[in-house]
Amino acid sequence: MTDQTPRLEAYQSKRSRTAVWLALGVAVITAGLVGGLLLIPRADRAEPIAVPTAFASPSAAETPAARATEAATRKVTLPAKLLSQPRLTDATLQKLADSMTLQFKDTAPETEDAVSGFYGNLAKQKLTMVIAIDAPVGNPASWASGMTHGLKTSLNAGPFHDVNPGPLGGSAKCADAKASGITIAVCLWADQETYGVLGFYYRTSASVTSDFVKARAAVELPTP
Template sequence: MSDPHSYGQSPTAGPPVYGSAPVAPSAHGSAVVQPAAYGSAPAAAPPGSVPPVGVDTYGQYPPPPRRSRKGLWITLSVVLTIVIAAVVAGAVFLLPAITGALAEQNATLRTPDALVGFTKSTDPTRQATAEALKKQLAAEVTSETSSVAAFYEDPADPQKIVMVYGLTGKISSPAKELDDAFGGGSADGLVITDLRKVDAGPMSGEAKCGKGSSEGIDLVMCAWADHGSLGVTIFFNRDIDSSAALFKQIRNEVLVRN
């Protein structure tokens, strides 16, 4: 007699294993597909089938495609173009300055017997004073190649004497040498006031003039500096405006570009 609890069960079926997945009943005559064990390789595809996109025939994912460096090369070419353009622009900007500096270095100073209508003084005391100031100026410029110093007298007014001294040499910073010539506001113990930039004339470079006094005598000190020369002119008993105008003329006659 059959067990009433076994109704509808296959006489050969055993009890279900705990934790196993239920198996759906198969159609008559079909094979039962068992689930793959965890961690096992995927089953091989049936003959003639096409593997999924991105998966090779062995079930492994192919390596990622190599990234194109086209964008990198484009970026580098743009950067190089900008750098080259900047270098060219810098060369175009600096070339005139370099050329001008070299031209200024090829210079000579002279003290002719006649200077802008003035006559050269032969007074030994005056000449000794000019020589002392010339040596002091030369001590501040280590690249000095030549120097001059002289006093000049104005035939129209003997009280309006002019002293000129200067040197030639390679000067890397004309602005600095010009400031040093005035001693930061004083020169040779003289307090210089109303220091101002003035026209250096067609010879290029920088120039300044300032007012001072010595033993109750009013004077004006003017100086120029470029990459090849440094010169000082002191005017006695003149105002700063007329002194600046004379200074430009004197420089044009004292300084010679070779």
């Protein structure tokens, strides 16, 4: 055993504990977000398009999902880097991201695709969480309201305030929150085709407004 071994073991132990704390916090965020989305009135979701009787069977009305597939102009993705931060490959966080993605695909309304991931450097307390979903959104403001309701219920979050959504438009809000004792600036957006949440760990909402716009632009891209 070298003189560096105890120091390395201590670092690995601290990193493992941090990953567990983050996992607990993200589980709370995910549960609150999905719960809030399920409260969105059906009238505020994208409605099916009626198909002329002469061209369709009685059950062949076009669904919101089918409409979005035909007319989608945007998609969600995970870039290799976000805000110059690399995507993390920590096993605990990767398992958590996979679990979040599956939960949204299985339970969130109208979901067509979903991505989740983490970026940064845990040792330097730099971390950004991404949850982004492709879905036909009928009323972005209503979706944003449902998301904030769910997150305020599950997190120790302050009031959400409107922020600049950037060139992608839609409705966007940010708030300060805490999960597992860690400060998080939580920002969300909803537009006609996507919605999502960006969690900036160890930061305040007042300090991330420009980074929110940049990060969203890296996650929500025009379709080819």
